[in-house]
Amino acid sequence: xxxxxxxxxxxxxxxxxxxxxxxxxxxxxxxxxxxxxxxxxxxxxxxxxxxxxxxxxxxxxxxxxxxxxxxxxxxxxxxxxxxxxxxxxxxxxxxxxxxxxxxxxxxxxxxxxxxxxxxxxxxxxxxxxxxxxxxxxxxxxxxxxxxxxxxxxxxxxxxxxxxxxxxxxxxxxxxxxxxxxxxxxxxxxxxxxxxxx
Numbered sequence: 150x151x152x153x154x155x156x157x158x159x160x161x162x163x164x165x166x167x168x169x170x171x172x173x174x175x176x177x178x179x180x181x182x183x184x185x186x187x188x189x190x191x192x193x194x195x196x197x198x199x200x201x202x203x204x205x206x207x208x209x210x211x212x213x214x215x216x217x218x219x220x221x222x223x224x225x226x227x228x229x230x231x232x233x234x235x236x237x238x239x240x241x242x243x244x245x246x247x248x249x250x251x252x253x254x255x256x257x258x259x260x261x262x263x264x265x266x267x268x269x270x271x272x273x274x275x276x277x278x279x280x281x282x283x284x285x286x287x288x289x290x291x292x293x294x295x296x297x298x299x300x301x302x303x304x305x306x307x308x309x310x311x312x313x314x315x316x317x318x319x320x321x322x323x324x325x326x327x328x329x330x331x332x333x334x335x336x337x338x339x340x341x342x343x344x345x346x
Contacts, residue, residue: 218292218339219327225294226321226330238303238314245315250277253312274316281313282332291338294330296321 215223254273257280258264268276282290287302287309296317302309320329 215327216339216343218335219331221292222294222330222335223327225297226326238311239318242311242315242318245312250274250312250315253277253310274320277313277316278320278329279333281309282334290332291335295332296330 251273254277257277265276268279271279278295281287281295281299287307288298288305290298293301296314299309299314299317317329
């Protein structure tokens with residue numbers, strides 16, 4: 150507790166008045182409010198004379214046209230496919246059966262302390278790809294195609310699971326290349342960035 154003030158004489162009266170929010174004296178007494186309203190009326194009259202019609206900005210971009218990030222991911226996957234038509238790892242991944250992929254996922258589930266929540270409606274392939282996306286061991290997942298990320302991790306001897314490559318190749322043959330190659334995190338970040346614009 151602070152020590153009490155000791156005054157030797159009369160305290161001078163404060164220059165600042167006490168605030169009161171009730172009673173008859175609570176109206177605004179700021180100087181110059183009337184002068185600013187006169188200026189406002191002059192400004193609004195001149196603004197009415199110079200008023201130009203507003204034009205709405207129309208986004209002419211079609212929904213089918215890919216955004217910059219999507220175009221970059223498509224370009225990355227096409228470059229990877231052109232560079233190497235079929236590597237030994239891809240050949241091995243194509244030979245992997247669905248039973249082996251299920252066995253791989255069952256082993257991943259056994260490693261966990263608790264079962265996964267909110268992934269019941271996802272397919273097995275999507276669960277495997279999301280697990281790969283969220284693993285920081287293989288490098289960042291944003292801004293890079295999944296296939297390119299897997300190959301980069303393989304080149305760096307990080308031992309990415311061959312089952313993930315098998316899932317990527319199977320999904321790529323069956324679905325849209327863009328949706329398979331973009332990580333879920335990348336989709337969420339880009340959607341958030343597009344909403345900010």
